Amino acid sequence: MEERRKTTTGSDQHDHDHQAVPSDLALRVKAIESLLVEKGLVDRAALDAIVDAYETKIGPRNGARVVARAWVDPAYKKRLLTDATAAIAELGYSGGQGEDMIVLENTPKVHNLIVCTLCSCYPWPVLGLPPVWYKSAPYRSRAVIDPRGVLREFGLELSEETEIHVWDSTAELRYMVLPERPAGTQHMSEQELAGLVTRDSMVGVAKVTAAKSGAAP
Amino acid sequence: MNGVHDMGGMHGMGPIRHERNEPVFHEPWEGRVYAMTRVVRAGGGRQNLDNSRHLLELLPPADYLRMTYYERWYARLANQLVANAIVTREELDTGHAAAGSPKAEPRVTAAMVPDMVARRNSARREAAVAPRFKVGQRVRARDINPAGHTRLPRYARGKSGVIVRDHGVFVFPDTNAEFSGEKPQHVYSVRFAARELWGPDAPPRDCVHIDMWDDYLDRA
Numbered sequence: 001m002e003e004r005r006k007t008t009t010g011s012d013q014h015d016h017d018h019q020a021v022p023s024d025l026a027l028r029v030k031a032i033e034s035l036l037v038e039k040g041l042v043d044r045a046a047l048d049a050i051v052d053a054y055e056t057k058i059g060p061r062n063g064a065r066v067v068a069r070a071w072v073d074p075a076y077k078k079r080l081l082t083d084a085t086a087a088i089a090e091l092g093y094s095g096g097q098g099e100d101m102i103v104l105e106n107t108p109k110v111h112n113l114i115v116c117t118l119c120s121c122y123p124w125p126v127l128g129l130p131p132v133w134y135k136s137a138p139y140r141s142r143a144v145i146d147p148r149g150v151l152r153e154f155g156l157e158l159s160e161e162t163e164i165h166v167w168d169s170t171a172e173l174r175y176m177v178l179p180e181r182p183a184g185t186q187h188m189s190e191q192e193l194a195g196l197v198t199r200d201s202m203v204g205v206a207k208v209t210a211a212k213s214g215a216a217p
Numbered sequence: 218m219n220g221v222h223d224m225g226g227m228h229g230m231g232p233i234r235h236e237r238n239e240p241v242f243h244e245p246w247e248g249r250v251y252a253m254t255r256v257v258r259a260g261g262g263r264q265n266l267d268n269s270r271h272l273l274e275l276l277p278p279a280d281y282l283r284m285t286y287y288e289r290w291y292a293r294l295a296n297q298l299v300a301n302a303i304v305t306r307e308e309l310d311t312g313h314a315a316a317g318s319p320k321a322e323p324r325v326t327a328a329m330v331p332d333m334v335a336r337r338n339s340a341r342r343e344a345a346v347a348p349r350f351k352v353g354q355r356v357r358a359r360d361i362n363p364a365g366h367t368r369l370p371r372y373a374r375g376k377s378g379v380i381v382r383d384h385g386v387f388v389f390p391d392t393n394a395e396f397s398g399e400k401p402q403h404v405y406s407v408r409f410a411a412r413e414l415w416g417p418d419a420p421p422r423d424c425v426h427i428d429m430w431d432d433y434l435d436r437a
Contacts (some may be wrong), residue, residue, distance in 0.1 A: 029246040029291060031312030032253060035304050038313070040320035042256045049330035050252035055241045057335065096255075099339035100384070117225030117370055119270055120286065129251070131239050135286045137230035140252050144372065144425050145226040145415055155433075164423040168225065170368045171404045171428035172340040173384055 001194055012087070061130030062093045063176055066103075066126060067208075068190045071181045080178065081105055088126060098125030098174055104167065106204070107176045112165045113204035114175045115143035121169035123176050127202060134203065144168060154205040177204040185209045197203035218364055219371060221278040226372040226415070247287040254267060254294050256325050259333050262301045266340070271366035281288040342401040349403065349433070354380050355437035356407060358429065366394035369433045373425075377437040378409035381426065389430055402431040407422035 003025040034041050066088055070077035082103035088094065101123060106110040116122065117140050124132040133139050138173070142150050147164045158164065167175045180203040185193060202207035224230070244246040258269065272293045273281070281289065299303045300380045308315055325333075350356055360375040361367075368390050382405060391402040411419035 014254075025288065025291065026244065026246040028309075029249050030305075031309065032294065032298070033249055033313050035308055035314055036253060036256070036298075039303070039318060040322070040324050041260070041303065042253070043327060044324040045327035046256065046325045046330055047249060047252040049256055049327040050334065051242070052246035053330065053334050055248070056252070059241070094337060095335040096338060099337045100341055117223075117372075118222055118368060129241055131236065131285065132243075133233050133235050135229075136233070137224055137282065138233045141224040141227040141230045143225075144235075147423065148420065154235065160420065164420070166423075166425040168370065168425060168427045169256065170370060171384070171390075171430070172387055173404070173406075173428055191242065 027101075054124075055128050055186045058095070058124060060126075060197075060199035060202065061194070062091075062128075063126035063199070063202045065091055065122075065195045066093070067178055067202065068194035070103075070178055072190045077178075084176070093125045095125045097121070098123050100173050101126070102173050103176050103177065103178050104165070104204075106180050106207075108162065108180070110165055111151075111204065112167060112175075113143060113147050114167050114169065114177060115140060116169040117141070117144055118168075118170060123173065123174035125167040126176050129198060131199070151205060154200065156206055167168055170192050177202050179204075179206075179208045182208050182210040218274055218366065219362055220274045221281050222274045223371050225370045242287075246291075248269060250287050250291045250294060254290055255333065256431075257294065257297060257301075257303075259325070259336075260321075262303075263396060264297065264301060264310060265393055265396075266338075267366060267388070267390040268396065269293065269297070270390075274366065305348040342386045342388060342399065344386050344401040346402055347382055348384050348405075350380050350405060350431070352380050352382075352383060356380060356405075356429075356434045358427075358437040359433055359435055360409070361433075363391060365391065367391050369429065370427065373409060373427050373429075376409055376413050378407040378413065378427075380405045381408045382406040384428065387430070391430060391432070400432075404428050404430050405434070407434070 001181065037044055057169055069091065069215050070080050076087060080103050084103040088101055095208040106112055113156050122134060139150065169175060196208050196210065198206055198208065201208045258264065267323050273289055276292055277381060295309055298307055305315065340429065355377060357375045358369060358375060359371045384406065385402045385403040387404045389402055390399045392398045406426050409427065411423035412421065414425060
């Protein structure tokens with residue numbers, strides 16, 4: 001773990017757009033929780049269950065399984081590109097912020113990149129909750145005006161021949177990129193392929209490589 | 218509204234900080250704020266997704282830029298609970314429910330969570346509304362500056378593009394955010410050439426797709 005804030009007061013060690021956390025914020029959040037429990041709105045166990053769902057179940061491994069299936073099953077890939085919501089639901093993934101999905105295929109000619117310049121729209125059922133950088137001002141401001149510069153910061157230099165298609169998620173459509181299957185993976189099983197697919201490749205800020213191990217990002 | 222949230226094309230925001238093996242929540246309180254927001258959103262009352270987004274946009278701009286993502290969510294949650302009369306400012310400050318304060322019904326329990334997170338709450342509507350445009354048509358984004366909520370980003374206003382997809386009929390956020398009706402209408406994917414948006418120095422074949430409602434568009 002490169003950097004992980006240890007306490008709410010130690011945020012100055014944390015140099016993305018985390019700054020100036022009021023030292024009593026954790027306490028204020030506790031106070032709201034106590035109030036909502038006391039007023040009978042929610043059980044603490046329900047809040048635990050929501051946090052657990054997004055920490056352990058709803059994350060980029062779901063999207064990786066969708067991508068791997070599309071790589072090994074041409075009929076599935078066709079369904080995914082024509083009716084992504086239904087094709088993704090075939091694998092059991094649906095829900096909030098994935099109601100109306102669109103999957104965009106990366107090819108040698110077209111590279112797709114997803115952003116939400118106005119807030120932080122992101123396809124939760126397949127990718128989980130978005131990382132800090134996706135929600136941050138630097139990414140939101142520059143992805144549309146300088147996508148090649150943004151990709152370079154992620155270590156991805158694309159040829160001038162490749163068109164970059166940026167998708168700004170301004171409505172209730174949620175986008176996911178179908179990255180290119182890397183060369184030299186013909187022998188791999190669907191499960192092994194899923195292990196190669198990173199979160200970043202499904203946002204469009206990275207390619208999938210045969211060498212990389214599958215842990216997000 | 219022409220707020221700081223409308224960031225597309227701005228300069229000076231600094232480098233992108235990519236964190237390896239980033240946790241879903243950096244602190245326990247972030248997860249609690251997220252979960253409580255989901256609970257409030259799943260409940261009834263005077264709230265919807267568009268209004269929730271607008272509440273974030275209404276944070277003072279300096280605060281918006283200074284705060285972390287979940288600090289904004291905390292501020293919105295507190296504001297929303299007070300605005301919807303679920304809690305009072307006094308209760309927020311003391312952390313205790315006022316004597317005789319009413320109990321909410323029904324209580325959200327852990328058993329309800331799987332359904333809650335799996336629930337589709339689509340903004341798509343089956344209303345028979347005719348599309349004003351068709352795929353392949355050239356359109357121009359209206360040069361409008363509404364003071365309320367809008368999903369028409371500033372960087373696209375007045376620019377021309379091509380309809381590449383008709384997504385169907387969806388709730389219109391500009392009116393829904395202020396509880397003045399869903400005004401369902403077609404949403405399109407509109408392709409704008411990078412050079413149309415950013416001038417002749419942009420790469421010749423790059424483009425940006427923006428989802429736009431009928432009310433954002435005119436014939437070009």
